[in-house]
Amino acid sequence: MTKRFTSLALIMSVLVTPAFAGPSGQHSANAVDHSGQAASEGSAAIATGTAVVASVPIMTVGSAIAITGAGLQIIGEEVLLLGNEMHRSGTGRAVVTKPVAPNGPPTLD
């Protein structure tokens, strides 16, 4: 009985994966699998192919918007911008925050 309990407990303790965090899949690590690897906050490349070399936000607030050309998703495209945003990551050190009085409630007027 004790052995069974011990075995069961050890198996359950070891073979668990956090439900929230999940096994994150960065593109660089898992794209080779071309799988839709599930992750809570990891990414999984859908496919590989013609890479995106530039992506610029368009300020078209209030204007008509259309999805055109390379903007349309098709299987066989790799549109990850590695080396761009990755290099814009923070410093790696948490910012020490001091108590500050809040502003007023957010408003658009």
Added chain:
Amino acid sequence: MSHMISMMLFILSLALPSYVMAGSSEAGKPILSQVAVVDFANRVQQDLASRGASVAIVSRMGRNPNVLPDGVTYTHVAFWVYSQTTRADGSTGRGYQVYNLYQQAENDTRSSLVQDSPADFFAGAHRLDAGVIIPDVRVQEKLLSVIASPTYAALHNPQYAVLANPNSNRFQNCTEHTLNVLMAALYGTSDVPQIKANIAAYFEPQHIQIGGLKRAFAPAASQALTTADHGPTVSTATFGSIARFMNANELASLVYRITPDSLIRF
């Protein structure tokens, strides 16, 4: 004695936070077909475009909601930004680019800012089901300014925790970074202490029910499950809590849920 130890181990294993086997996400076994993912990504893109959204906050269902804490439906949130794209072969087009904070694969206590495509965003989904917030046009303009500026990266803290406390900058998850960027846009500041003060004053995070034993032993399974930045209770930013905040302050023009065959307004 050994019986007691084994019983304690067994109880400990039951006390750990909502764990599931990685069966829903095994490498090499896609949950959803690529065709379905690409079709859905385009459906969301076309829907956002039809509403004239230059920037939207979009969430995905990365896990079976049955294994998530009460009040949490979506597991990942990112900005979708209407962009001009140029590929290596010279082809160009217009569509949405996704601005993510992703937990690193090789170190789950660290995160990186990564841009990817709408299809990649949904590639890791458990179900094709997205929560969408289209901010008020004026908020979109402010958000675009921040996203295109150094402030976007400056608000990133790579110390990752799944249940990061949005009132503190000790740890951060994707939703907290999204909230930081939103607050920076609303108040026109990149000052983190000021942003945190405003979050503490006006943003109500999602309370997470988690027992003392679970809190105590969760970091043993993964340091990313730490709740060291919380007090007696645990609350974190979620898609739902950001939607409630934006609705309450009239900052959103539309909040809805979209699936391959339905669209439901929240």
